[in-house]
Amino acid sequence: xxxxxxxxxxxxxxxxxxxxxxxxxxxxxxxxxxxxxxxxxxxxxxxxxxxxxxxxxxxxxxxxxxxxxxxxxxxxxxxxxxxxxxxxxxxxxxxxxxxxxxxxxxxxxxxxxxxxxxxxxxxxxxxxxxxxxxxxxxxxxxxxxxxxxxxxxxxxxxxxxxxxxxxxxxxxxxxxxxxxxxxxxxxxxxxxxxxxxxxxxxxxxxxxxxxxxxxxxxxxxxxxxxxxxxxxxxxxxxxxxxxxxxxxxxxxxxxxxxxxxxxxxxxxxxxxxxxxxxxxxxxxxxxxxxxxxxxxxxxxxxxxxxxxxxxxxxxxxxxxxxxxxxxxxxxxxxxxxxxxxxxxxxxxxxxxxxxxxxxxxxxxxxxxxxxxxxxxxxxxxxxxxxxxxxxxxxxxxxxxxxxxxxxxxxxxxxxxxxxx
Amino acid sequence: xxxxxxxxxxxxxxxxxxxxxxxxxxxxxxxxxxxxxxxxxxxxxxxxxxxxxxxxxxxxxxxxxxxxxxxxxxxxxxxxxxxxxxxxxxxxxxxxxxxxxxxxxxxxxxxxxxxxxxxxxxxxxxxxxxxxxxxxxxxxxxxxxxxxxxxxxxxxxxxx
Numbered sequence: 075x076x077x078x079x080x081x082x083x084x085x086x087x088x089x090x091x092x093x094x095x096x097x098x099x100x101x102x103x104x105x106x107x108x109x110x111x112x113x114x115x116x117x118x119x120x121x122x123x124x125x126x127x128x129x130x131x132x133x134x135x136x137x138x139x140x141x142x143x144x145x146x147x148x149x150x151x152x153x154x155x156x157x158x159x160x161x162x163x164x165x166x167x168x169x170x171x172x173x174x175x176x177x178x179x180x181x182x183x184x185x186x187x188x189x190x191x192x193x194x195x196x197x198x199x200x201x202x203x204x205x206x207x208x209x210x211x212x213x214x215x216x217x218x219x220x221x222x223x224x225x226x227x228x229x230x231x232x233x234x235x236x237x238x239x240x241x242x243x244x245x246x247x248x249x250x251x252x253x254x255x256x257x258x259x260x261x262x263x264x265x266x267x268x269x270x271x272x273x274x275x276x277x278x279x280x281x282x283x284x285x286x287x288x289x290x291x292x293x294x295x296x297x298x299x300x301x302x303x304x305x306x307x308x309x310x311x312x313x314x315x316x317x318x319x320x321x322x323x324x325x326x327x328x329x330x331x332x333x334x335x336x337x338x339x340x341x342x343x344x345x346x347x348x349x350x351x352x353x354x355x356x357x358x359x360x361x362x363x364x365x366x367x368x369x370x371x372x373x374x375x376x377x378x379x380x381x382x383x384x385x386x387x388x389x390x391x392x393x394x395x396x397x398x399x400x401x402x403x404x405x406x407x408x409x410x411x412x413x414x415x416x417x418x419x420x421x422x423x424x425x426x427x428x429x430x431x432x433x434x435x436x437x438x439x440x441x442x443x444x445x446x447x448x449x450x451x452x453x454x455x456x457x458x459x460x461x462x463x464x465x466x467x468x469x470x471x472x473x474x475x476x477x478x479x480x481x482x483x484x485x486x487x488x489x490x491x492x493x494x
Numbered sequence: 495x496x497x498x499x500x501x502x503x504x505x506x507x508x509x510x511x512x513x514x515x516x517x518x519x520x521x522x523x524x525x526x527x528x529x530x531x532x533x534x535x536x537x538x539x540x541x542x543x544x545x546x547x548x549x550x551x552x553x554x555x556x557x558x559x560x561x562x563x564x565x566x567x568x569x570x571x572x573x574x575x576x577x578x579x580x581x582x583x584x585x586x587x588x589x590x591x592x593x594x595x596x597x598x599x600x601x602x603x604x605x606x607x608x609x610x611x612x613x614x615x616x617x618x619x620x621x622x623x624x625x626x627x628x629x630x631x632x633x634x635x636x637x638x639x640x641x642x643x644x645x646x647x648x649x650x651x652x653x654x
Contacts, residue, residue, distance in 0.1 A: 169644065263546065263547050263548050264537065264538045264542060264547040264548050265537075265538070265548070266537050266548050266550065267537070267644075267645065267646035267647060268646065268647065268648075268649070269646035269647060269648045271611060271648075290571065292567075292569055293564045293567040293568075293569040293570045293571075294560075294564050294570075296567060297560060297563040297564050297567065298560060398646045401548075402548060403548055413546075414545055414546070417545065417546060417547065417548060418545075418552070420548055421544075421548055421549050421550075421551070421552045422553075422557060422560075425537070425548065425550055426550055426647045426648065426649050426650040427535065427550050427551045427649075427650045427651065429560070429561065429564055429570075432570075432572035432573075432649045432650070432651050433570065433571045433572050435572065435649050436571040436572040436649060436651070437571065439611060439649075440571075443610070
């Protein structure tokens with residue numbers, strides 16, 4: 075085993091039904107992941123609505139990298155690295171704001187919000203104005219693209235397009251947007267930042283693991299008569315789907331269709347949100363019933379975007395045993411009546427004190443601690459293989475509690491880690 | 495309008511509330527709240543709108559009860575086993591009265607939390623609103639502004 079680790083033979087560390095524990099703990103593997111995943115593939119960074127107006131900016135993370143998401147005066151979104159081209163100082167200190175330029179506090183170098191160098195004081199020291207502008211600029215994430223306003227960055231100058239990366243998962247973001255009467259979501263409710271002493275992959279795997287809710291969340295289900303537990307039981311009609319590309323979902327629609335009640339997916343009835351339901355029927359006509367019955371997606375988009383019906387999670391790694399979960403409440407354009415409830419439900423559920431996510435996070439951290447044990451060296455990911463099927467679109471599917479999504483995650487992870 | 499709460503009365507109440515929270519005495523702590531209570535721990539910035547932006551905690555009285563009921567199951571894993579806690583409260587000031595006649599009190603706090611994860615230091619400024627009732631002082635509002643409310647926070651499973 076030591077030899078496999080030293081060679082970092084990912085084909086040997088990742089087997090069809092088990093994965094090696096070192097994948098969650100090794101410093102060397104974490105460094106490989108930064109190079110082959112976080113600094114290569116498309117990573118979720120933020121949402122266009124966070125920089126709604128020309129010259130808005132907000133600071134974000136792309137892996138351990140500190141980036142500034144800006145919207146220039148022409149409306150284009152950029153991801154700039156927060157590092158002056160002169161001495162490497164950070165050029166942006168504020169969390170967010172509106173400015174067409176950034177001025178480094180150290181020697182006063184100034185950059186446009188597209189990254190280009192505008193000026194440097196006492197420029198005769200460099201031979202006058204125009205001497206450096208062609209040569210120096212802020213670092214840029216070379217490829218930036220978006221889907222339903224979700225902004226992704228890729229540090230690879232070439233490679234699959236965002237559409238190719240998202241594949242079938244793009245349809246899940248479309249489903250989310252269709253819950254807005256205006257067909258548009260906004261991430262404007264602020265972000266909870268939850269420090270997590272666990273490897274980022276434990277989170278990515280857990281997001282569509284329908285096996286754990288009855289156990290980890292039994293405490294809150296039992297005191298609130300929550301219907302969520304039943305979604306993830308042996309009796310549930312919901313399915314877990316490997317969407318390809320490392321993406322996976324818990325497709326809860328079959329369960330909600332059984333009841334056929336609008337807004338049941340949100341744990342309420344249409345009478346409680348009449349304005350929202352009316353606006354949806356106005357906007358979508360005959361399609362509205364289906365949208366209101368089926369609800370939002372529960373999808374993990376590789377490597378770090380998790381949409382949990384009404385919340386969006388942005389998972390960013392810090393170290394092998396540490397990551398941060400950034401989470402916000404989705405706001406549906408034109409859905410004001412619903413949006414306040416989404417904020418309230420989200421505060422109750424997620425973040426450091428959330429009645430769901432604090433317990434998930436406790437599991438992540440105990441899981442990370444447990445992985446320090448010397449044996450058994452492997453984690454089992456075989457659940458549901460005995461009954462796995464392939465759906466009409468060619469995606470592997472299992473029941474609500476099967477580990478289909480986890481196996482899909484590892485297949486894609488392995489492909490990226492072994493890529494030349 | 496009833497008499498204003500004195501600083502000595504306020505301190506006595508704050509220390510009681512702190513001890514019940516430190517000792518995870520859920521019944522004793524729950525009994526301190528009024529029926530219209532708000533328990534708020536903002537995230538990001540202290541003046542965020544809790545109706546429109548996410549908070550770490552924004553509980554009305556019903557949700558305080560739900561939170562405590564979850565803790566009482568013993569399977570709220572983020573707090574099972576319970577953290578070992580002790581907090582110091584200082585800089586207590588009477589800030590005035592609100593339009594319901596409740597006395598607003600400000601105080602700073604430092605809190606040590608010990609869990610298997612390690613020793614965690616929490617600190618900040620708390621605003622309390624205290625109401626005189628037939629049963630003595632009760633808490634109608636508690637807002638806890640952490641000094642690091644804009645930074646990533648570890649799990650906060652205990653009563654802060």
